[in-house]
């Protein structure tokens with residue numbers, strides 16, 4: 173098939189070839205064939221104002237929509253009319269310049285077809301002044317190039333668009349050479365990297381590996397991925413800006429090769445992701461740290477413990493896990509408020525961190541529990557030493573609401589690999605050891621020993637049984653008489669709880685702390701108060717001389733804040749007069765929140781109830797507030813009474829407490845009197861009242877009634 177290009181070339185050749193004198197008919201025939209097949213119009217026209225056509229080829233109709241007859245000699249329309257009005261001037265000038273310069277002309281312009289459609293054409297021609305006509309004559313070829321024009325325009329538009337994208341993109345775009353420099357970068361990349369212009373970046377950043385990447389290995393990795401895959405995606409690195417600041421970027425790039433496979437350059441896009449990275453780091457931190465203290469949380473601790481265990485197993489290092497619980501934290505939290513509780517946890521976190529090396533971990537396990545992970549320990553002695561520091565640091569005084577407080581902690585320590593080879597076991601064992609430390613009077617640490625696990629299991633079983641004790645009516649009260657030392661009269665009774673559990677009698681020493689920890693003390697306390705008041709009222713109704721019944725109040729009961737209402741209600745329900753009820757409060761409970769205790773005790777006192785300060789001498793009572801406090805009786809702790817015979821200090825303390833009490837107009841009672849000797853000493857020292865096995869053990873209400881009858 174004769175293609176359009178063939179024809180054009182051939183026509184050009186014919187137009188320029190000298191006429192063939194030997195065979196003019198052949199030339200005419202060839203020309204006829206060509207003209208008929210040509211996509212476009214061959215013409216001959218006058219160089220006049222209308223471009224009067226003397227000859228047009230068959231292509232005229234297809235090109236202009238007019239027939240040859242329409243156009244020849246301007247019979248219906250002139251070619252000047254067909255030329256787009258806006259281009260007429262320009263076409264004429266171009267043609268005239270060529271003619272004047274004796275050159276061929278070559279011009280692109282628009283025509284308006286018969287149907288009104290505007291098309292682009294390309295006209296090439298020459299001045300054919302080879303006859304003597306007065307008109308100049310042009311001969312040439314006009315071809316529709318609308319499609320090419322549109323394609324060109326589309327290409328230009330696309331280029332404009334791409335340039336605009338390149339110039340205005342928020343992402344950085346670059347072409348870089350494998351040998352470390354840039355070929356082209358857009359303004360966004362220049363800005364991102366801290367350069368004033370793309371040119372600055374290109375000229376100043378010549379060594380991508382060292383000048384750009386914080387870790388030069390990233391460039392090596394980039395090149396490796398390119399060599400392997402010809403592409404890198406989401407390639408995240410830290411880079412230096414021109415001023416030395418470090419930012420995070422993410423690159424997507426590909427290698428561009430020649431047709432023969434030679435690497436030309438890389439082209440890619442860059443996104444600044446510092447904010448996202450910070451955000452990710454923040455989220456990661458939040459997921460692995462405790463919001464209040466900023467310490468690693470359970471998740472991170474577990475992770476680190478697993479690593480430590482593996483490390484221990486591989487290298488035989490000694491690892492210690494210490495489970496730490498603050499003593500009486502719940503009480504502080506309930507009574508001083510959560511804000512103070514939170515503050516205390518934060519202080520504790522700081523103190524614990526200060527005791528350990530950076531390579532160790534302090535984690536918050538939840539509530540007031542912390543876990544210390546000490547890796548690669550040189551010896552058990554060094555662990556012991558660290559634990560002693562921990563106890564000491566935690567016990568330092570701290571201030572809240574202008575008052576000074578102290579809190580201690582109990583710690584259980586377990587060793588890896590001796591006590592366990594996985595995180596769960598080690599934590600469980602450390603927890604058991606911590607309970608042992610609590611049992612041993614708090615403010616100490618204990619190493620785990622195998623038998624402790626039995627204790628932990630026992631404890632859980634005990635708790636389950638304790639929950640059922642009230643509904644199963646397993647509690648009873650025993651009563652211990654309080655006597656007037658001078659005349660031996662029973663002036664009161666202390667109500668002491670006994671748990672008649674299915675598995676035998678359980679002493680309050682073993683279940684009261686558990687009840688306090690778990691909050692079960694609240695319902696138990698209500699039951700005790702009610703039973704004791706009802707019993708005392710019953711004795712009165714039975715005709716015995718009225719005595720005071722004493723009930724122990726736990727810190728939790730006080731912290732709840734509704735104790736006054738509870739007491740009021742119980743008195744109303746049982747019909748006991750307030751003056752026959754005494755509440756025993758340990759001085760440590762009172763000291764931990766002086767203002768609140770003061771307010772509560774004042775309100776209780778207003779009801780007419782008596783207040784006795786239990787275990788006096790063991791706590792932290794300050795004389796200044798003891799003076800202000802609405803207290804009726806000081807109970808000298810039995811430890812001093814027990815040591816009276818053997819310790820001069822105890823004797824001195826007992827005497828001092830008695831004289832202090834009297835100075836403050838308080839009644840002084842000594843508890844734990846077991847011997848006649850102790851009794852005599854106390855009597856001589858003017859102690860008012862006493863209680864102890866010497867006079868009577870705590871006994872059942874029936875038994876107590878017998879004592880009342882004497």
Ligand SMILES: Nc1nc2c(ncn2[C@@H]2O[C@@H]3COP(=O)(O)O[C@H]4[C@@H](O)[C@H](n5cnc6c(=O)[nH]c(N)nc65)O[C@@H]4COP(=O)(O)O[C@H]3[C@H]2O)c(=O)[nH]1
Nearest residue numbers: 668669680681684700724725726844845846863864865870
């Ligand atoms: N060695 C010796 N001990 C004597 C002597 N006289 C009395 N005791 C014991 O000393 C404890 C005195 O009670 P506490 O100091 O209030 O100490 C009480 C009290 O803090 C708590 N508790 C007992 N009953 C209740 C209760 O109903 N509510 C609360 N919140 N705590 C209670 O349990 C603690 C222990 O109570 P118990 O085992 O009944 O132990 C009682 C009593 O049996 C003596 O001459 N020698």
